[in-house]
Amino acid sequence: MKYIYCIVLILITGLCSAQDVQLELNDPSPVYLTGIDYDFELKFDGCLTPPDTVLIYLDNILVESIPANPEKYGLQSSVSFTYQFQRSGAYRFSAAGYKIKTDLKVIPGWLSILPPLAAILLALITRQVLIALFAGIWLGALFIFGYNPFSSFLYTLTDYIGRAPADSDHMAILIFSLTLGGMVGVISRAGGTQGIVKRLSRFASTSKRGQLVTWLMGILIFFDDYANTLIVGNTMRPLTDKLKISREKLSFLVDSTAAPVANIAIISTWVGYEISLINTSMQELGLNQNAYITFIKTIPYNFYPVFALFFGLIIALSGRDMFSMHKAEKRAAESGLVLKPGSVPLADLSGEDLNAKKDAPLRWYNALIPVATVILTTLGGLWFTGIATLENSGQSYDTSGLVQYVSAVIGNSDAFSVLMWAAFIGSFSAIILAVSQKILNMNEAVMAWVSGVKAMVMAALILTLAWAIGNICIDLNTAGYVIEISRDLLSPRLLPVISFVIAGVIAFATGTSWGTMAILMPIIIPLAYELPLNDPVVSNATAQAIFLSAIASVLAGATFGDHCSPISDTTIMSSMAAGADHIDHVRTQLPYALITAAASILLGYLLTGYGIPAWLSLISGFFALLILLRLTGKKLTDKTYK
Incomplete structure (x- = not known):
């Protein structure tokens, strides 16, 4: 449910007479959806007795009289109510003689899911990711800006694409990605x-060992999915x-270890965020439980990340x-x-200007030192x-154990800024190594860095879109619509399954x-706590399992949707880092992600x-994945795979 707080500003003149007042919306939406309940709160001067009814007019015609919940506190009073919009128009809310007027734009709820779905389908069908994403953005802008194709095209460029990198975290990710590409360019040149290939080849001399080393490296860099x-x-x-x-x-091995391992690692940039969400919801319920301990207890129920790591x-x-x-492997x-043949890698670091310089010594530490x-x-x-x-914030945190202390520190870190620092320092170290050994002069090193950055431009554009x-x-409240149409499916025993599916759908559609x-x-945790308590058939032990499983299902479902969505930043970055065609990566990974999700749901x-x-x-999931791979998986010949 989307909460909108309508704050009425009343100029106090010493009298409580009825008059028109100015309406301000806190975090207003450009459009509202049919079929979704919106919560409103109207605040008045305290000398007024709050009414218990709100009248709603559309184009000066009374359309509904809604019971309201009055509340008086101090020098102010308020009424709260819930309303579903049916169509656009000039709305007037009337309470105790006060009239609040505003023009609201309302569209059918199902339209909110069309832009992401259109972008995903177009990307899979046409293999043109940039065009598909732009079309999805334009379609969404069309709904928001009154179905005018010309103005929506302009707003697509200015209000959405132009402002996407303006977010400080987004800008940090772009700089990190481009700068790390520059570092790789210097290392390669x-x-x-x-x-490093020559050195690693002593152990990883076969395809099997190469894949195993890739998987192990993905496990070891558990502290952040982007860095991973x-x-x-x-x-x-x-x-x-x-x-x-x-x-x-x-790209599959990279993508299948990055977010999954960061999700379930007891210390990572993900954990602090996850704990904060859990803690906030439990405090609102009045539960006096340690959020970090609760998170630790959810790990065995976080099936998708665990199964994804095992399947890889x-x-x-x-x-x-x-x-x-x-x-592809054959x-x-x-x-x-x-x-x-015919595919376009998302980042191409194989150009002539990024090949090793003629007669350059092949020293493994010139790659290892910058990466380290x-x-x-x-x-x-x-x-x-x-x-x-x-x-600086004076926050209290658990110092009773080393793990809790480290988790509190990492969870409150500025991960995006740190990644940006790391990429620049790594680039400097790569340039210093190359120049100090006289492998490259300063101009050659800088040009190699620039060439590496250029190789990442396509990926940066796709990330921005x-x-x-x-x-x-x-703006279209896509997630709210998905939640609203799923409410009738919720029950105590099916709550973990439904939560996983809803989280997967939202993450797949939104890419986050x-x-x-x-x-x-904030929705699932209260339901997971209250629904089992209200069901006499559910035992206390099962209620606790449902509570932990439901929390884990949100974390796992979000990872699943993010893992297989072509508009997810981690999926895009996996294609970029692996130098894979993005659509080829999505098409080959999607069946594996769906198999893992099915095991997570059914078992x-x-x-x-x-x-x-x-x-x-x-254990059941592990055996099922093993048996399925053994029965349906095809093995390459011993000559090509050892």
Whole structure:
């Protein structure tokens, strides 16, 4: 439900006479949807007795008289009420003689889901991601700005695409991505990339080992999904190319470890955010529970991230693949084509100006030192900014255990700024190494850095458009509509399943996992606490399992939707870091994501809603994924995969 607070400003003249008053909307929406309840609050001067009825007029015709909840406090009084809009027009709210007028734009609720769906379908059909995203944004702007194609086109450029990078976090991600691309450009030109490939080849000498090393590196960089994606993808791409591992497979392994491991790691940039959402909702319920301990208890119920990590591991170990991923791996193994003919990699770092300079020494540490610098700077920066935030804000945090203390620090860090710092410091270290060893002169090093940045421009554009369509979804209240049409499906035992599906749909449509969590946590946590208590059939143990499972299902569903959405920033960054065609990455990963989601629903959330222990669901899911891969997965020959 979308909450809109209507604040009435009354000029106090010493008398409480009826008069027209000015209406202000706190966080107003450009459009309102049919079929959704909107909550309003009208505030009056305290000398007025708050009425118990609000009259609503549309175009000067009385359309409804709504019972209101009056409340008087101090020198002010207020009434709150709920209303569903049916059509656009000039609305007038009348209470106790006060008239509040405003023009509101109302559209059918189902229109709110069309822009993201249109963008996703167009991207999959046409393979033109930029055009598909722009079309989705334009369609949303068409609904918002009165169905005028010309003005909506202009507002698409100015109000959405133009403002998407203006968000400080978005700008930090763009700078981090572009700068890290520049660092990779210097490393490649100085011969460090080939040096690290030569060094890693001593162990990762086969496709199987190369995939395993990629998976392990994704697990080790657990502290942030963005850092994980760009570091693992850019580091492993030259090696996996040499081992004839398809770019589709590399991007899958990168994407399948980045967000999932950050989601369930007890210390990461995700955890602080997740804990804050859990804590806020539990405080509103009056629950005196430690939010961090509650989060730890939800990890066994966070089925999708756990199953995604496990599925990636057994795929790497077994050499078996299914559907279009098998075709991609077969193509790469037999012909050496790591990219499908005709595909367009999201970031192309294979150009002549990024190849190793002629006669450049292939020194592995010229790649390792800059990458290690990025990792260490990120860890140090997270700690430094987290401590500073806690000290400056005076926040209290749990110091009873090392893990809780570290989690509080990391959770309050400025992750986006830190990543930006790390990319620049890593770039400086790469340039210093190349110039000090006289492999490149300063001009050559700077030009290599610029070439690396240029290789990331396409991905940066797609990220910008993805954020823009996310803002369209916010203005159209897409998430609110999905929640509203799902309300009748909620029941205590099915709550974890429904929560997972709703979270997945919202994250898939909007491309944001964190936004999905923020929307659903305040709704699902109270339901997960109250619904089982009101059902006499549900035991206390099952009620506790449903509570933890429902919280985990929101986290897992958000990760699932984000994992397979072509407009998700982490999916885009995985394609970018792996140098894969974005649509090829989405098409090959989607079946695996759906299989993992099905296991999470059928063997996870459906069972825990009926009191089945989480450990039994995990074991059942592991065996199901193993058996499915064994029966339906196709293995490459021993000659191409060992």
